[in-house]
Amino acid sequence: MGMVGGGPEAFIGDVHRKAARLDGGVELVAGAFSRSAEKSKSMAAELYLDPRRCYATYREMIDSEQALAESEAIDFVTIATPNDSHFEIAKAFLEAGIDVVLDKPMTFDLRQAIELKKIVEKSGKTFALTHNYTGYPMVKLARDLVQLERLGELVKVVVQYPQSWLTNPIEREGSKQAEWRTDPKRSGAAGCMGDIGTHAENLTEYVTGLRIAEICADLGTIVEGRKLEDDGNCLIHFDSGARGLLFASQISMGELNGLRINVYGSSASLYWEQEHPNELHFFEPDGSIRIFRRGTDAIEPLSAAAARASRLPFGHPEAFFEAFANVYKNATDTMRARYEGREPTALELDFPGVEDGVRGMQFIEAVVASKGSWVKFPK
Amino acid sequence: MGMVGGGPEAFIGDVHRKAARLDGGVELVAGAFSRSAEKSKSMAAELYLDPRRCYATYREMIDSEQALAESEAIDFVTIATPNDSHFEIAKAFLEAGIDVVLDKPMTFDLRQAIELKKIVEKSGKTFALTHNYTGYPMVKLARDLVQLERLGELVKVVVQYPQSWLTNPIEREGSKQAEWRTDPKRSGAAGCMGDIGTHAENLTEYVTGLRIAEICADLGTIVEGRKLEDDGNCLIHFDSGARGLLFASQISMGELNGLRINVYGSSASLYWEQEHPNELHFFEPDGSIRIFRRGTDAIEPLSAAAARASRLPFGHPEAFFEAFANVYKNATDTMRARYEGREPTALELDFPGVEDGVRGMQFIEAVVASKGSWVKFPK
Amino acid sequence: MGMVGGGPEAFIGDVHRKAARLDGGVELVAGAFSRSAEKSKSMAAELYLDPRRCYATYREMIDSEQALAESEAIDFVTIATPNDSHFEIAKAFLEAGIDVVLDKPMTFDLRQAIELKKIVEKSGKTFALTHNYTGYPMVKLARDLVQLERLGELVKVVVQYPQSWLTNPIEREGSKQAEWRTDPKRSGAAGCMGDIGTHAENLTEYVTGLRIAEICADLGTIVEGRKLEDDGNCLIHFDSGARGLLFASQISMGELNGLRINVYGSSASLYWEQEHPNELHFFEPDGSIRIFRRGTDAIEPLSAAAARASRLPFGHPEAFFEAFANVYKNATDTMRARYEGREPTALELDFPGVEDGVRGMQFIEAVVASKGSWVKFPK
């Protein structure tokens, strides 16, 4: 595994490394961690990397790694840079024949997303997008309960993703994280809706199997002087005719990382929240609530995917790293299968890919275009 | 106390009686419980009422009670009929000089509401509207925390009121409750949004002190053949510039009576849910959550209204009846003050009145008119 | 209904009145509320009682009421005095042929309890003891789930009842409530274990159907100078061979009225807590948790008693008063049945009686005698 981005001040780069490392089959051996050579080197040293494989640019990484023996060269690269460089870097690795794990949102704009989709398809390489929240076992169970028609026909979805971390203008107080995320030149057309709204959108489509058909979005910038919206509320119509609400926020005091979803069907409903990820609430037709708990006997008969995504016995909680690692696990198992000339199984292929990335960019374009009116998604 | 409506099959009539009776200062002595004389009599018998004070019509009740000695006649009437008759009955009692407690929504349409407001004002009588959810002590605490500026400036409000009881077409299966509530001739222009959306709207304005300025509503009728909407999702702009979401539903499987509200401010936020009414979640600026519990030492210094609205020591839960009884308590204390020629205190006057009713009808008209576009509220 | 005790400063007297009044079939018409004539009169006035039926002593009440016409005289009396006078007052009313509702614990000591049991049996009158926590619908459901063998064979029970209200020596700071409860002359041999430990014991035996066979208790007096214990921890052996723990406390900071119970069986288990009484957690054999909610379709097929004990539709929470009222409801329905010469049904007879009172006094004697060693209960 090689890595582009994820320097010393990055949060998500470290998450990628820990998640990739957790199961023991992946080793980080090369990196271009920062545009600053110094920072990149210090990161490499901290990670006990061979200094010769700490590169100044991703181009250099591609060239040098391709010159190595196959058994030594990286098998795939993780890209965890700001959004504006996702496209060119991913394109370069894919065209060099190297599998890619890319942080979300996929690209800077929809045009790039559609282009990248073509590149991935042409390359035949494995491409994973870290919409990590679908890596949680209970999210997989939720999806499978919907697929098993335990909820009947879906009639309504409420998905919310409130956070509080941008309640103050910390992008002007030295926070690197906040700086690029509120800068349209690096983040793209959307702030909050790109950073976390796309997670909510991805979770919704993953769990329900529905596709958003049209959306009416009311975006707001609460912190004065901020260049991108930090709050957004949307009405949704799905392709099936079901209705929904999606809202996300970075200025909701008291909320930490409050991704949560209600899916209502004609005969039952479910609820899941990211901050207590080991439980899934299933509302039975008789008015009782059944709380499914990760790792218990109830899970496996309903969801092989949820069972496979568990590492610990019941009651020993798993959390964010493990869900993130599940994206890696399925993506690298898929890579391994393909190296071995084997068709990956459906369970192995259960990770977000380039199509999810296109949906995410469509979502961003739609909510930005909406301005309080209904906007249709491209079919 | 006299009563119009609240016959043997009614749910809310019995609630009114129990709530009025709880504190011991109010006695039901007269009633016209049903358009059916037989049902009315059987109700009266069940309630140990003097049969001579069980009336065939509300008109008869007014006439007969006015003929009684002041010490014997009813001091006020509770009206718990379907919405279409609220106006004329309330009008008649008010004009007869009798105080009125009226079930919500206030009238059949906005025109009647505005008219009733004039009648109430002209009559000088006490008028209470049973938006009972504002009777909960922790809701009063929430309002007072906002007033005390513990949340800073309000930036966002999310209020939801999902229920499941109309998921099936029970109005065609013999449910009286469902029948009139889904019948535009008796309920008015809205179904779900009138029955419970108005509660959500009232709770929001009560707690936040904000006024809805404009609204974009997406109503839906999920059960085929139903004549009124059974689900509605709204984007909201408040007069202060704050944004919000309000959604209500009668077809959300698994939800019982899920009224809940998040109020986000610039420095803190709060959360309350009706099904666990003795607790208020207050999200502190430092990221911890403070759960206020009814009856504890923490409450009284922050909210005299919450303290006054409690009947039991901490840990002995209070619930729906007690909140409902708080509307009666404050309304009847206000009546008593006025009988005694005393100005009611602010604490006694803390019950929903005719202005709340007008707001509710404005809300109904707005959401029905919206059809997915923004509609302004009258100032 | 008449009342002895329950004067202006009493907490539980007012609870009795509100609970008795809730359903509308019971009217308080006579009382001897306090040993102070003045306090008694002021209470009577506050309650709009006919002053002629406000009595100086319970003796006078008996004599005067017996002189009234049957249709006017009280049908039963509620006794809510400190424990030391329970026996003589209850005895007097029973021997006068008047039904009795008595606050717990039943008597001052076990000797009196056994004696009272004989008196009740001899009198043929209805006798109810307000172990009100068994009045909660979800507690009745719990009992019925055990009876239906949904838990298999019971193997372990954990019941706890922590409170905090006596953490400080408020009995020396003017609290009437605290004064008599910490005074062995009025409360009896136990403090905490008598006041609330008996509730925990009663709840345990009610829900499980098991009987405590022996107990090892570790009592403690945390507040210096207090005359009765304010904390107690017990190991328990049941007659079936099952084991358990029972602990109660009045000095557990942060706890309000924390009665809660876990019952573990060989195939499932359950959990209930008084502060959230509308829910019962049932732990399924497959590791999922089923939360039963009062009033939903799931309840009635499992427990007619729980269904009967509900007054409101699902999601409209019921709480302490309603549970207390359920003791009254079943007790007065039983009285009514007997007046009418009808055998009360099993559902009507579902209220705590004199046998529960004897068990409670056995419990108190045992825990006081234990001093950290095992003590057997009388068979």
Added chain:
Amino acid sequence: MGMVGGGPEAFIGDVHRKAARLDGGVELVAGAFSRSAEKSKSMAAELYLDPRRCYATYREMIDSEQALAESEAIDFVTIATPNDSHFEIAKAFLEAGIDVVLDKPMTFDLRQAIELKKIVEKSGKTFALTHNYTGYPMVKLARDLVQLERLGELVKVVVQYPQSWLTNPIEREGSKQAEWRTDPKRSGAAGCMGDIGTHAENLTEYVTGLRIAEICADLGTIVEGRKLEDDGNCLIHFDSGARGLLFASQISMGELNGLRINVYGSSASLYWEQEHPNELHFFEPDGSIRIFRRGTDAIEPLSAAAARASRLPFGHPEAFFEAFANVYKNATDTMRARYEGREPTALELDFPGVEDGVRGMQFIEAVVASKGSWVKFPK
């Protein structure tokens, strides 16, 4: 890092590996994973280990590793075998000058524990015992709140650790885990109380700073034919005079891994449960509950240890692996400090050691000896 035990069927061995690996500074390079050479080799292959460093016995591992260059040889060993071999293996590595991480409980009996303590002290090596639950950040916060006297003087502790996994006789149905844990020859004198009771005991002493002075234990074997107890309930007296209860169970249906603790002080109290580890409930003197959440601003000023033990921003839940990894982190930081000739800091030294192991064995001996009577702990 080398490893003894943790073969293909072991649960805890894999946990050790993932936990050690998480932060990236530790690499597993040698192992003797099983008494079966075949299983050991297959484990080594699965872990991509150099086959030459997969050893048949721990003796061989010591000898071979010592023959390697210092920069290549293992720096420490993790021992995750059944309890009966802990002592001899730990002793051998320590005497060979190799740091040790040992799974709990520390030894087979108290005699060995005391002996091992001497060996550790004599060796001067770093010794860590994986009482992993004290690795949770919120547990460290709990300890620090006690130390800061935020609870006042401690008066009562309730610690419970119920599980359900041994409700059926799975040791006779092929479960390796269950087999050795219920076998007195491999586990020692206690079953449930050794396996998880010691965790509860360790957590209690860690958080409270109190020492158990005497204990009265009621052990039970619920599953017929089982050779060790599978349930235990204890009354506790602490050295300070505070009282408590400790109970643990492997037959409590519905419970997964339910370690939870209430600590009651004279002015406040706290509650933590392992299954929701990112939150700590702190009960304020005014009756409100403050929920501290990992990673928020509230934490660091109160507990540097909790802040240091966090890896992710607030709202991104951490769980079991991360807590386990915290034992490794502090232990290996301590080792590193000593290699570098630096005195480890108090924060680095915050991991369970040989003294905790001795306390654990004292606990086991006491509860086994008690048989329902009070037994004193050695001072």
